[in-house]
Amino acid sequence: xxxxxxxxxxxxxxxxxxxxxxxxxxxxxxxxxxxxxxxxxxxxxxxxxxxxxxxxxxxxxxxxxxxxxxxxxxxxxxxxxxxxxxxxxxxxxxxxxxxxxxxxxxxxxxxxxxxxxxxxxxxxxxxxxxxxxxxxxxxxxxxxxxxxxxxxxxxxxxxxxxxxxxxxxxxxxxxxxxxxxxxxxxxxxxxxxxxxxxxxxxxxxxxxxxxxxxxxxxxxxxxxxxxxxxxxxxxxxxxxxxxxxxxxxxxxxxxxxxxxxxxxxxxxxxxxxxxxxxxxxxxxxxxxxxxxxxxxxxxxxxxxxxxxxxxxxxxxxxxxxxxxxxxxxxxxxxxxxxxxxxxxxxxxxxx
Numbered sequence: 468x469x470x471x472x473x474x475x476x477x478x479x480x481x482x483x484x485x486x487x488x489x490x491x492x493x494x495x496x497x498x499x500x501x502x503x504x505x506x507x508x509x510x511x512x513x514x515x516x517x518x519x520x521x522x523x524x525x526x527x528x529x530x531x532x533x534x535x536x537x538x539x540x541x542x543x544x545x546x547x548x549x550x551x552x553x554x555x556x557x558x559x560x561x562x563x564x565x566x567x568x569x570x571x572x573x574x575x576x577x578x579x580x581x582x583x584x585x586x587x588x589x590x591x592x593x594x595x596x597x598x599x600x601x602x603x604x605x606x607x608x609x610x611x612x613x614x615x616x617x618x619x620x621x622x623x624x625x626x627x628x629x630x631x632x633x634x635x636x637x638x639x640x641x642x643x644x645x646x647x648x649x650x651x652x653x654x655x656x657x658x659x660x661x662x663x664x665x666x667x668x669x670x671x672x673x674x675x676x677x678x679x680x681x682x683x684x685x686x687x688x689x690x691x692x693x694x695x696x697x698x699x700x701x702x703x704x705x706x707x708x709x710x711x712x713x714x715x716x717x718x719x720x721x722x723x724x725x726x727x728x729x730x731x732x733x734x735x736x737x738x739x740x741x742x743x744x745x746x747x748x749x750x751x752x753x754x755x756x757x758x759x760x761x762x763x764x765x766x767x768x769x770x771x772x773x774x775x776x777x778x779x780x781x782x783x784x785x786x787x788x789x790x791x792x793x794x795x796x797x798x799x800x801x802x803x804x805x806x807x808x809x810x811x812x813x814x815x816x817x818x
Contacts, residue, residue, distance in 0.1 A: 684717030
């Protein structure tokens, strides 16, 4: 994979070989720079003809999602979505966080899809893959414009993000929430700012995420928290502290997902451990293997999100106890389709 040297502000250090490509370029390690140059982010137009993606995974509790961006500049080293960039001819490494596909037409496409008589009103997740509030959103406002479409149709929407920029759109979210048609899940992986800086290099710091939870919940927007990914030996010991903090900030529910390392993500994460947590590397990887039947990853539905074995059970029990203690043990936060309407007509009768 090249030189094992961290790049400032990036999660990955280089580009592993795309698993679909037969040819690859590798630099001579003797010519590698001791201080590799920074890599500028590039943005490309995504000409997709649909805004919505349909999910058929039985262990994911939503059917449709909307992803305004493909690739994510946040650069979280653990991101399970990294291999999706390989379908575009890119790498799951630096390419994933520096070559971002932008769905410029997403708001118009979404409006067309919600206008169709074939559309059955139901919650849509923004987004199920990459973060809808990564840095370029501040300039492009694609996610906000999509939210304006949801507001226009009163179609329920749930947002998943780890960026405080979501609070910019509190006006739309609070308006939808009055009809039970909006909620936000904020990802809080750790409360340690130094760990967050190297694990999730271009995301909002933990304190900023707590402030975001506080602002959204104060405006009447239901907020849940995802402690994801849960990495045994890295952040699992923080469970009580994280849940206490997010509860105090106003979150109403909490969940977690065990670290998933599909395809190129496993060697990328191992390289990150070599760079940043060498003393804990063996402990972390061995515990992950213990949860995956000796492998670093298994894609079996129903088990991939939690893992198995003694350490997986201990984490589940600790999370359950802490969630109950801090009032975060709701099993669901339902969204309502009752207010759905198509502009130009009356509220749509659902039955």
